[in-house]
Amino acid sequence: MSAPTAPALESLRRQLEGRWERIERARERYTRLIQQLSSFRWQSALRGQPELLKETREHEAELTEVLAYVEHRARREQWPREHPGLRVLQELRAQRVKLEALAHQRLAQATLRNGASFTEALSGLESLTLALPPRPPGADDPVLFEDWMLSWPSPGRVWLTPDRLLWRPWFGDPIQVPLAALQPEAVTLLPGWIGLHLKRMGLTLFSLSYAETLTSLLRLRLRTVNMAHGQPQANDVATSPAYCHRVNHLSPERWGLGVFGPHGAALLPAHHRTFLGFFLRLVGIQARALQPAELRQLESLVEHLRRLPPGEREHALRELTRARDGRFWPLTGFHLGPSTEQDLVFQSGKQYLVVPQPPSTLHDVLQQHRPAGDIRSPELRSLQPGNSWFQENKFRLGIAGGAALFYASALWAPFPGNAVSYAGYALLAWTSMSYTKHRGLTVLPGLLFSLVFYPLLTCFPLILVFMWGSLKPKQQ
Numbered sequence: 476m477s478a479p480t481a482p483a484l485e486s487l488r489r490q491l492e493g494r495w496e497r498i499e500r501a502r503e504r505y506t507r508l509i510q511q512l513s514s515f516r517w518q519s520a521l522r523g524q525p526e527l528l529k530e531t532r533e534h535e536a537e538l539t540e541v542l543a544y545v546e547h548r549a550r551r552e553q554w555p556r557e558h559p560g561l562r563v564l565q566e567l568r569a570q571r572v573k574l575e576a577l578a579h580q581r582l583a584q585a586t587l588r589n590g591a592s593f594t595e596a597l598s599g600l601e602s603l604t605l606a607l608p609p610r611p612p613g614a615d616d617p618v619l620f621e622d623w624m625l626s627w628p629s630p631g632r633v634w635l636t637p638d639r640l641l642w643r644p645w646f647g648d649p650i651q652v653p654l655a656a657l658q659p660e661a662v663t664l665l666p667g668w669i670g671l672h673l674k675r676m677g678l679t680l681f682s683l684s685y686a687e688t689l690t691s692l693l694r695l696r697l698r699t700v701n702m703a704h705g706q707p708q709a710n711d712v713a714t715s716p717a718y719c720h721r722v723n724h725l726s727p728e729r730w731g732l733g734v735f736g737p738h739g740a741a742l743l744p745a746h747h748r749t750f751l752g753f754f755l756r757l758v759g760i761q762a763r764a765l766q767p768a769e770l771r772q773l774e775s776l777v778e779h780l781r782r783l784p785p786g787e788r789e790h791a792l793r794e795l796t797r798a799r800d801g802r803f804w805p806l807t808g809f810h811l812g813p814s815t816e817q818d819l820v821f822q823s824g825k826q827y828l829v830v831p832q833p834p835s836t837l838h839d840v841l842q843q844h845r846p847a848g849d850i851r852s853p854e855l856r857s858l859q860p861g862n863s864w865f866q867e868n869k870f871r872l873g874i875a876g877g878a879a880l881f882y883a884s885a886l887w888a889p890f891p892g893n894a895v896s897y898a899g900y901a902l903l904a905w906t907s908m909s910y911t912k913h914r915g916l917t918v919l920p921g922l923l924f925s926l927v928f929y930p931l932l933t934c935f936p937l938i939l940v941f942m943w944g945s946l947k948p949k950q951q
Contacts, residue, residue, distance in 0.1 A: 487560050491548075494541045495560075498567060501538050504531045505570040512577040515628075518585070518648035521604045528604060532597040542567070584677055585650065609651035611643065612636050617775040620692050625670075625681040633680060635692055637775065642678060650678060659697045664690045691798035692776070695791050699782045712736035712788075713840040714777050715830050716765045719802060722825045726761045731801060732773035733830055734780075735837060737844050738789040739806040740821060741796045742828060743776065745769040802826070811846050821846065873906025900925070 487495045507527060511520035521528060546564060554561055571593075578596040585603055612618050612634050620635035631644030640657075643649040652673070661674045670681035671690045680686065717733030719742055720726060731744035745765055765773075776795065780788050796803045804823050812820035812827060819830040819837070830837065880899025904925040 491545065494545060497534070497538065497541050498545070498563065501531075501534065502563070502567055502570065504534075505567070505574050509570065509574050509577065512574070512581055515646075516648050517581060518604070518608075521600065525601070525604050528597055528601040532594055532601065535594050535597070609639075609641055609643075609649050611641065618772055619696065619775055620685075620689055622682070622685050624685065624689075626679060633689070635689065635696070637696065637779070640673075640693070642680070654693075654696055657693075657697055659694050662690055662693045662697070688798040691791075691794050695776075695779055695795060698787070698791070699779045711840060711843060712777070712781060713834070713837040714774065715833050715837050716770060717742060717828055717830045718762065718764075719826060719828050721827070727764075727829075728762060730762050730765045732765070732770065732777070733828065734777055734792065735840050735844075737785070737806070738792060740804045740809055740828060740846075741792055742802040743773050743796060743799055744801050745773065802828070804828075806844060806846065809846055873902060873909070877903030877906060 504527060507524070508531060511517055511524070511527075514520050542564065545560070549558070549561060549564070575593045575596065578593065578600055582596050582599045582603070611632075612621075616636050618634055618636055620633070622633065623630060624633050625631075626642065626644060629644040629646040631642060631647075633643075634641040638654060640652045640654065641649060642651075657673070663672045663674065664670075664687060665672060665679075665681075668687045670679055670686045671693075672679045680689070682689075713735045715733050715735075716730070718727035718730045720728045729742070729744050731742045734741045734743060780792055780795075783791055793803055795801075804821075809821045809823035809828070812822035814820045817832055819833040821828040821830075877899045880895055880902065883895055883899075904922060907925040908922055
């Protein structure tokens with residue numbers, strides 16, 4: 476569409492006595508606002524020119540009167556379709572419709588509320604622009620979740636507190652959502668647990684490790700956000716810092732918050748499993764104890780669980796434990812183990828849960844909801860099955876099998892490097908690492924032992940005879 480000619484517009488300016496200049500200024504404001512609201516960092520663009528929203532809002536009523544007057548005059552004077560003034564009015568109307576849609580969309584995205592009219596939407600955007608950008612939670616603001624996630628087109632950091640969800644990307648404007656404005660069905664976990672989507676916000680966060688955790692926390696908080704603060708809390712749930720470890724491996728494997736009650740016991744870990752944690756356990760470095768900030772975060776989660784009805788509480792705790800990659804034991808699934816004066820120990824199979832210096836509230840809860848029994852009692856000891864012949868000799872068989880494959884490889888090739896020798900070494904390495912782990916060590920000494928022991932077989936075949944007696948599994 477070609478632009479109106481200059482003589483025609485000059486004639487309109489003289490005829491409309493200043494009204495046409497108001498229309499032209501409105502077109503300029505609309506064009507600039509559409510460009511800003513369509514940009515990726517639209518909030519930063521609006522903050523760069525805060526007076527633009529104010530001018531547009533203040534002149535809307537006047538512009539409506541001017542448009543009504545000019546359109547009425549066009550109908551009265553029967554302007555032809557090719558009239559330059561009609562084309563300007565049509566373009567202005569189209570700009571206004573587009574700007575109004577963008578204003579409602581951006582306001583709903585940032586605040587989850589819509590203005591009832593175009594003027595109210597502009598007023599809401601103006602208030603949002605004048606307000607300070609949302610900041611990360613402070614020291615006094617309890618954080619339920621905090622980690623790095625990915626959203627198109629930039630990664631960023633996300634915080635979840637009892638009152639808000641904050642997304643702060645590297646590139647783009649931060650988005651803050653009050654939880655009171657969300658409904659539980661507004662949070663959707665994507666297929667394959669690769670991310671979550673927040674409806675109405677148009678925000679999708681991706682994470683292979685934390686998407687399910689954040690979704691569970693959001694749904695848990697949304698179930699309790701509208702409950703009254705005076706809601707009675709469950710007093711039959713006790714918490715205490717705890718850690719878990721396996722049989723013959725006494726160092727803490729994972730630290731977290733133990734939650735005990737009528738449901739049984741659960742361990743909410745402070746962190747997810749990471750490759751760094753796996754490497755630290757591999758070299759024998761113990762897991763880091765629970766820090767005060769981490770303890771406050773986990774305690775905040777349990778406080779929200781206390782407000783739920785008993786049936787919903789156990790379901791929410793199971794869901795939260797699974798999402799955080801923790802451990803959950805029903806009341807009949809764990810036993811009181813060999814405790815000491817300082818530590819309270821529970822056992823479930825080969826897994827131990829240790830509570831250092833348990834509080835008195837934990838003892839009170841255990842009196843009301845006793846575990847299945849004490850493994851130290853003769854009745855339970857008699858039910859424990861004995862080891863089979865294979866269990867008694869599995870490490871001996873592994874070492875001997877690896878050595879046999881090593882010597883058998885010499886029948887096919889006079890030098891190492893064939894598939895049989897590799898299979899023998901793999902069996903020897905796996906057996907050595909399993910043996911050191913069974914003895915309460917990490918797998919790293921077993922791997923180093925296999926690197927040294929395998930070449931020794933070439934020169935000292937009788938070494939197996941002297942080691943045979945020491946390869947018996949450790950008695951429990």
